[in-house]
Amino acid sequence: MSRVMVVGAGAIGLTVAHELAVAGHRVRIVADRAARDSVSAVAAAIWFPHDVAVDDGVLESARVTYRRLESLAEDPASGVVMRSGLVRIRHADPDLAWTTAIPRSERVPDGVRCVLPVVETGRYLEWLGARVAALGVATTRAELDDLADQSDDLIVVAAGLRSGALLGGDDEVYPIRGQVVRLANPGLTEWILDNDHPDGLTYVVPRAGDVVCGGTGQAGDWNEQVDPATEAAILERARGLVPALAGQPVLSRAVGLRPARSQRRLERIGRVVACYGHGGSGFTLSWGDAARVVELCAR
Incomplete structure (x- = not known):
């Protein structure tokens, strides 16, 4: 049993804290933002690398996470649901490696049909936070400048965009700006992902009370303010794919900065474990990477 500090309280940080506590470690979380204010809360949060x-x-972490989310979907309180939909394919030689991480998929003329977990972020982050607290994990709101004066046996850095600076200047970390708009749901149950839309990344992800429409993938853009012109373009693309969205009122809108890197970093350096650089795949890799962190902490 070790004393472990987890830095970060988004989807990755909370999941890591949960699995470390289950494994018997004494865990605390330090984060500059609450989960509800993190980029995790903005995400459409559909399982997809x-x-x-x-x-x-x-792929292995994605596979583990798929199975865990599928299991959690049996509990309505978790905020996880399994929904069918279409990954749109627009070119002749697509990379379908991700399909090896899910139980089944079907190639159809316009893409790949499959069932994926969809996480209703507000409910899920609250549920997970409560589960973590019930395991005895305390959370402190603070912005750390460095890790040198921390007395914990182990430190897990899962702080998104701030992770590189905490580890002494990992300059590979950069933001990918994502903007979404949430519409009233006219009764949709199926999602659609269109990464290769000629006018830009497009996705429509229905949830119980709304539909998350996106998006953007602006690498290096630190702007967290909603841009009206970008929103108009998102809605035009989304309504083009799903005409039933026409006329549906806007319920909310948001911007989040995905913490990206040339490769996600998952390794142990002395008493520090790095777990960051997930881009738009935080929910998709969360449980699998958390299991790997537990293994690294046991070494």
């Missing part, structure tokens, strides 16, 4: 370099390790 996005804005992350896909390798065998990523």
